[in-house]
Amino acid sequence: MTEEIKIPEEHPRAESLPIREKLIKHFKSGDVTSAGLIAHGRGEALDYILGEKTTQPALKATKAAAATLLTAKHPVISVNGNTAALTSKDIVKLSKITRAKIEVNLFHRSSEREIAIKKLLEEAEATEVLGIGEAASARIPEVGSERRRIDPKGILIADAVLVPLEDGDRTEALVRMGKKVIAIDLNPLSRTAQFATVTIVDNIVRAIPTLIKVLNKLKTKNKKELENITSTFDNKKALGEAIDIIHRRLSKLAERGVYLPILEVEEP
Amino acid sequence: MTEEIKIPEEHPRAESLPIREKLIKHFKSGDVTSAGLIAHGRGEALDYILGEKTTQPALKATKAAAATLLTAKHPVISVNGNTAALTSKDIVKLSKITRAKIEVNLFHRSSEREIAIKKLLEEAEATEVLGIGEAASARIPEVGSERRRIDPKGILIADAVLVPLEDGDRTEALVRMGKKVIAIDLNPLSRTAQFATVTIVDNIVRAIPTLIKVLNKLKTKNKKELENITSTFDNKKALGEAIDIIHRRLSKLAERGVYLPILEVEEP
Numbered sequence: 352m353t354e355e356i357k358i359p360e361e362h363p364r365a366e367s368l369p370i371r372e373k374l375i376k377h378f379k380s381g382d383v384t385s386a387g388l389i390a391h392g393r394g395e396a397l398d399y400i401l402g403e404k405t406t407q408p409a410l411k412a413t414k415a416a417a418a419t420l421l422t423a424k425h426p427v428i429s430v431n432g433n434t435a436a437l438t439s440k441d442i443v444k445l446s447k448i449t450r451a452k453i454e455v456n457l458f459h460r461s462s463e464r465e466i467a468i469k470k471l472l473e474e475a476e477a478t479e480v481l482g483i484g485e486a487a488s489a490r491i492p493e494v495g496s497e498r499r500r501i502d503p504k505g506i507l508i509a510d511a512v513l514v515p516l517e518d519g520d521r522t523e524a525l526v527r528m529g530k531k532v533i534a535i536d537l538n539p540l541s542r543t544a545q546f547a548t549v550t551i552v553d554n555i556v557r558a559i560p561t562l563i564k565v566l567n568k569l570k571t572k573n574k575k576e577l578e579n580i581t582s583t584f585d586n587k588k589a590l591g592e593a594i595d596i597i598h599r600r601l602s603k604l605a606e607r608g609v610y611l612p613i614l615e616v617e618e619p
Numbered sequence: 620m621t622e623e624i625k626i627p628e629e630h631p632r633a634e635s636l637p638i639r640e641k642l643i644k645h646f647k648s649g650d651v652t653s654a655g656l657i658a659h660g661r662g663e664a665l666d667y668i669l670g671e672k673t674t675q676p677a678l679k680a681t682k683a684a685a686a687t688l689l690t691a692k693h694p695v696i697s698v699n700g701n702t703a704a705l706t707s708k709d710i711v712k713l714s715k716i717t718r719a720k721i722e723v724n725l726f727h728r729s730s731e732r733e734i735a736i737k738k739l740l741e742e743a744e745a746t747e748v749l750g751i752g753e754a755a756s757a758r759i760p761e762v763g764s765e766r767r768r769i770d771p772k773g774i775l776i777a778d779a780v781l782v783p784l785e786d787g788d789r790t791e792a793l794v795r796m797g798k799k800v801i802a803i804d805l806n807p808l809s810r811t812a813q814f815a816t817v818t819i820v821d822n823i824v825r826a827i828p829t830l831i832k833v834l835n836k837l838k839t840k841n842k843k844e845l846e847n848i849t850s851t852f853d854n855k856k857a858l859g860e861a862i863d864i865i866h867r868r869l870s871k872l873a874e875r876g877v878y879l880p881i882l883e884v885e886e887p
Contacts, residue, residue: 375653385643388653392660396806538664540872598869601862 366403367395370437370556377436382467384459387433390516397537398554400597405561408592409553415584416513416533416549417565418577423511423531426451427481431458434515434555435468439475441559446477448566451513454482454505458518460497481505491524499524506530514543515555522546535559539593550586552593634671635663638705638824645704650735652727655701658784665805666822668865668872673829676860677821683852684781684801684817685833686845691779691799694719695749699726702783702823703736707743709827714745716834719781722750722773726786728765749773759792767792774798782811783823790814803827807861818854820861 374391377383405413420426428442428451435442435455446453455468462484469480481487487500489507498521501507512525515535519542525532526546534547535558544550551558569577642659645651673681688694696710696719703710703723714721723736730752737748749755755768757775766789769775780793783803787810793800794814802815803826812818819826837845 371654371657374657378653385646385653385656386639388656389639389642389660389663392657392662393664394660395657396661396664594869594872598866601866601869 367398371395374433374436377432377471380467381463382471383432383436384464386459387431387436391433394516394537394554397597400600401537401552401593402596402600403554405553405557406593406596408589408596409551409558410561410565411584412549412551412586412589413553413558413562413565414569415581415586415589416551416562417569418572418580418584419511419531419533419549420449420451420513421566421569421572422574422577422581423449423451423509425509426511426513427505427509428453428513429456429506429515429517430454430468430472431456431516432464432468435471438515438555438559439471439477441563443472443475443477444563445513445559445566448563448570452505452509453477453480454502455480456482456501456506456514456521458498460500491521491528493527494520494524514547515559517543519543519546539590539597544590548586549581549584550590552590635666639663642701642704645700645739648735649731650739651700651704652732654727655699655704659701662784662805662822665865668868669805669820669861670864670868671822673821673825674861674864676857676864677819677826678829678833679852680817680819680854680857681821681826681830681833682837683849683854684819684830685837686840686848686852687779687799687801687817688717688719688781689834689837689840690842690845690849691717691719691777693777694779694781695773695777696721696781697724697774697783697785698722698736698740699724699784700732700736703739706783706823706827707739707745709831711740711743711745712831713781713827713834716831716838720773720777721745721748722770723748724750724769724774724782724789726766728768759789759796761795762788762792782815783827785811787811787814807858807865812858816854817849817852818858820858 374383378388426449428446430442430453453472455465457464465483469483472480481502481504487502489501489503491499491501506512509530511531513533514522517534522532522534522543523546531548533549534543535551535555536544537554538544539552642651646656694717696714698710698721721740723733725732733751737751740748749770749772755770757769757771759767759769774780777798779799781801782790785802790800790802790811791814799816801817802811803819803823804812805822806812807820
């Protein structure tokens with residue numbers, strides 16, 4: 352169905368195209384859903400507008416996220432299809448540094464997908480994967496259908512949950528359950544971004560490795576220093592700054608758009 | 620794989636979700652590719668930022684597009700998988716009003732997909748569908764692989780081509796061939812948007828019905844009046860206005876983002 356497309360290095364999408372290909376590969380093997388592909392496209396558009404790089408407010412949020420994970424008693428990393436497809440190795444690294452449990456949590460839950468994603472994580476050397484099958488016997492209140500299922504050994508008792516690529520309903524419900532929620536979401540205006548305790552507005556393929564680096568720096572700090580980082584972090588302010596960056600970048604792109612200097616259009 | 624999700628009418632995505640479901644249905648039947656799903660996601664994000672409605676510059680471009688089609692000797696509508704999946708009935712209506720030929724033109728070309736899309740168009744009462752199999756025997760210069768194939772009875776001899784959801788390479792090549800290119804593209808900064816003669820920055824599910832309405836109004840005008848519309852239309856200016864709308868809308872969303880009044884967050 353797909354033809355072989357060579358991506359020249361100078362192509363404006365040189366970095367995003369291999370990620371897209373990776374996701375499509377995992378779609379074909381059943382880890383990723385069709386809705387996951389569309390969600391990825393939304394992310395691509397927002398990442399393009401953000402400039403496809405980690406911004407200063409994202410770095411600040413990453414620092415707060417690291418401090419939150421390091422001071423948590425029961426940190427849990429919630430993994431969905433797109434996250435497993437794109438970053439399973441880094442997710443496992445992250446869980447080892449923070450001693451966070453890994454729980455599979457799918458919007459479109461099916462036995463086959465749970466097992467496929469568990470396998471991906473195990474191939475990335477995860478030693479324990481929660482939330483599979485009957486293990487997800489607890490429920491998130493006020494969330495519909497199969498999305499509400501959580502593991503009593505994982506998210507149910509977690510005090511901090513990292514949710515890359517989560518939906519708004521669940522994020523809101525987890526916050527209502529009293530948990531600190533760390534979201535990774537390219538849309539600073541999404542319900543997930545706005546409800547989370549800490550929102551990293553960045554692409555997960557950059558955000559998770561950055562989080563690992565920051566964790567390695569912060570893990571020697573004492574509890575007081577870490578708590579100082581979390582208590583001085585203002586998520587609304589960081590979101591405002593992210594929106595402001597999008598805004599300024601659009602202004603810049605808009606100027607180019609009007610005058611077209613980058614495109615060297617041959618006038619007819 | 621997918622669970623049944625009921626979409627409440629007051630859901631912020633109430634209009635975009637059924638469109639997404641429609642596309643996924645056509646993905647499953649082979650009309651739409653995985654890359655097409657991701658492209659749709661990018662469109663969703665941009666449409667969300669645009670406010671999910673037809674803007675004034677889009678209306679102006681639609682008028683210029685209608686005049687271009689009505690004054691063309693050989694207008695052709697180029698149809699890809701996403702276009703056929705979402706708007707095949709309207710594409711056929713459009714071809715009847717403008718006497719434009721319909722040509723299937725795929726980024727990821729395969730016999731099966733060509734035939735599936737032809738079938739979709741015929742179910743929508745198309746009487747002739749160009750560009751299928753050996754019929755696409757001509758080539759667009761400087762475009763790679765199977766994407767370059769065009770029909771000698773269609774795009775090759777066309778003086779005006781409507782390309783909803785086209786890629787930048789082909790748009791550029793068609794313009795270089797001396798054709799007037801009408802693009803429908805939600806990204807005013809894309810190469811397609813910037814190279815086209817007339818760019819309608821709108822969602823195709825709104826743009827095609829709007830174009831039909833405008834055509835019905837303009838079809839009684841004489842050639843001089845129509846040519847006056849096309850010659851006074853400035854695509855760069857219209858693109859600049861579209862970018863400006865995105866810009867202003869982000870400012871508005873950003874204010875809300877910072878203060879969160881729409882979300883009624885319960886502070887912990």
